[in-house]
Amino acid sequence: xxxxxxxxxxxxxxxxxxxxxxxxxxxxxxxxxxxxxxxxxxxxxxxxxxxxxxxxxxxxxxxxxxxxxxxxxxxxxxxxxxxxxxxxxxxxxxxxxxxxxxxxxxxxxxxxxxxxxxxxxxxxxxxxxxxxxxxxxxxxxxxxxxxxxxxxxxxxxxxxxxxxxxxxxxxxxxxxxxxxxxxxxxxxxxxxxxxxxxxxxxxxxxxxxxxxxxxxxxxxxxxxxxxxxxxxxxxxxxxxxxxxxxxxxxxxxxxxxxxxxxxxxxxxxxxxxxxxxxxxxxxxxxxxxxxxxxxxxxxxxxxxxxxxxxxx
Numbered sequence: 001x002x003x004x005x006x007x008x009x010x011x012x013x014x015x016x017x018x019x020x021x022x023x024x025x026x027x028x029x030x031x032x033x034x035x036x037x038x039x040x041x042x043x044x045x046x047x048x049x050x051x052x053x054x055x056x057x058x059x060x061x062x063x064x065x066x067x068x069x070x071x072x073x074x075x076x077x078x079x080x081x082x083x084x085x086x087x088x089x090x091x092x093x094x095x096x097x098x099x100x101x102x103x104x105x106x107x108x109x110x111x112x113x114x115x116x117x118x119x120x121x122x123x124x125x126x127x128x129x130x131x132x133x134x135x136x137x138x139x140x141x142x143x144x145x146x147x148x149x150x151x152x153x154x155x156x157x158x159x160x161x162x163x164x165x166x167x168x169x170x171x172x173x174x175x176x177x178x179x180x181x182x183x184x185x186x187x188x189x190x191x192x193x194x195x196x197x198x199x200x201x202x203x204x205x206x207x208x209x210x211x212x213x214x215x216x217x218x219x220x221x222x223x224x225x226x227x228x229x230x231x232x233x234x235x236x237x238x239x240x241x242x243x244x245x246x247x248x249x250x251x252x253x254x255x256x257x258x259x260x261x262x263x264x265x266x267x268x269x270x271x272x273x274x275x276x277x278x279x280x281x282x283x284x285x286x287x288x289x290x291x292x293x294x295x296x297x298x299x300x301x302x303x304x305x306x307x308x309x310x311x312x
Contacts, residue, residue, distance in 0.1 A: 001037050002171060005066035008042045008056055009074050009085065009108055012049050016072035016102045016160055023164040027172075027180045035172055039066075043085055050075060060088040066097060068167065073103030073156075077126055078133070081108045089114065093150065100152040100167065102160035110134045114151060121146050123156030174271050174311060211235075211249050215257075222262050223285045228254060262286065263299045270308040277304045 004024045008017060020038070027035040041063055042056035063069055069092055081089075089112045093099060101109040106122040107130060109115060119138040122130050127141035140146060145154040145163040147170075154163035161184060169177035214235045218226075231254050232239040246254050262284040269280045281292035296304050 001033075002035060002068065003037045003039070003066045004068045004070060005039050005041050005058070005063050006070045006072065007063065007085070007089075008040055008047045008049070008054055008072070009081070010048050011075035011079065012047060012054070013073040013075060013103065014049055014051070015157065016105060017049070017054075019102060019160040020070045020072070020164055023161065023168070023180060023184055026183050027168055027176065029172065029176060035168070035176060043082060060084060063088050063092050063097075064095075066092065068098045068100065071099065071101040071105035071109045072160075073101075073105045073123070074108060075104075077104040077107035077122075077129065079108075080111045086112045096150065098150055098152070098167075100154070100163060102154050102163065103156045106130060106153045107133070109151075109153070110137060115153070118148050118151060119146050120148075120151075120153040121155050122153065125156070169311065211245060218258060219261055219265075222258075222265050223283055225285060225287070226258065231258075258285075259295055260299060263296055266292070266296060266304065267300070267307060267311070270304055271311045280304070 004020060006017065006020050017040075021040070024036040025034075025038045029035050039058050039062050040054075040056045041058040041060060042054065043060055045055060047054040047056065069089065071089075085108070089099065089109070093112075093114050099109065099114065101122075103123050104126055106115070106120055107126070110120070110130065110133070115134070116136040117138075119140055120130075121127070121140050121143050124141045127139050131137065131139040141155075143155065144159040145152060145166065147166065152163060152167070154160050165177050165181050165184075168180050214231070217234060218231070228239050228242070232242040235242055237245070242254055246252060246257065250257055252260075266280050266284045269275055269283060273280075275283070277293070278289045281289045284292070286292035286295065293304060296302075296307070300307060302310075
């Protein structure tokens with residue numbers, strides 16, 4: 001069974017601490033078995049968690065045989081880590097353990113040097129501080145999480161849920177992750193498409209906006225070759241007005257939104273069918289397999305074949 005060790009540091013943020021405990025502990029495989037064994041580890045017998053004192057069942061030795069270590073956020077991100085914690089995390093990393101941080105947990109993880117040279121994220125309000133404290137990091141404040149393979153980082157609060165569900169999907173596939181998402185009353189993909197390999201730099205249109213009906217129609221017609229004029233005609237507006245509304249409500253253009261929606265649908269087909277890449281390219285509305293491969297890799301960072309090998 002996959003073991004997840006959650007490292008409780010002094011001034012741990014309770015929300016960040018509880019997120020992986022609840023998500024991983026409630027994950028079930030198709031046959032009903034638990035997907036994870038979850039433990040809380042701490043350097044000392046008692047840890048200051050702000051409004052309460054935490055007593056963990058495991059010490060730092062609980063990190064040694066873990067498959068995944070989670071570092072939740074801390075109230076004072078400038079506090080650093082003790083030599084014992086630093087050495088424990090470095091030792092685990094040397095053994096190949098997957099290590100993820102939630103919110104301001106990127107700060108103590110960065111203090112170990114393990115993230116040097118990597119693209120990372122944290123809560124947007126602390127991104128500038130992280131970049132100033134650790135100039136060797138490539139800090140991206142606009143994404144929900146970053147997956148570097150062995151090391152993963154997430155933005156604040158609910159983005160920790162996104163990252164936990166992403167790791168479940170990596171470990172057990174989309175069906176198990178979708179079940180975990182339902183138990184958490186959390187969409188596996190954020191509305192507007194929080195696809196698991198896509199880092200979104202624009203927000204989706206909110207429910208109730210005047211674009212909602214149009215976006216639903218676009219999702220239902222991804223296989224069609226649609227021009228900007230076609231979309232404007234469907235919305236009953238000029239192309240200029242359409243572009244303005246999209247930028248105001250989604251932060252992107254209609255065609256960019258459409259490209260992302262097509263890639264998300266392609267991800268679903270790659271995971272759940274044996275259709276060829278060429279057939280999927282047609283199903284999601286790309287003019288050619290070459291155009292599909294180029295757009296898919298540009299959006300996700302991997303080829304369709306690599307994505308299928310990981311998530312099918």
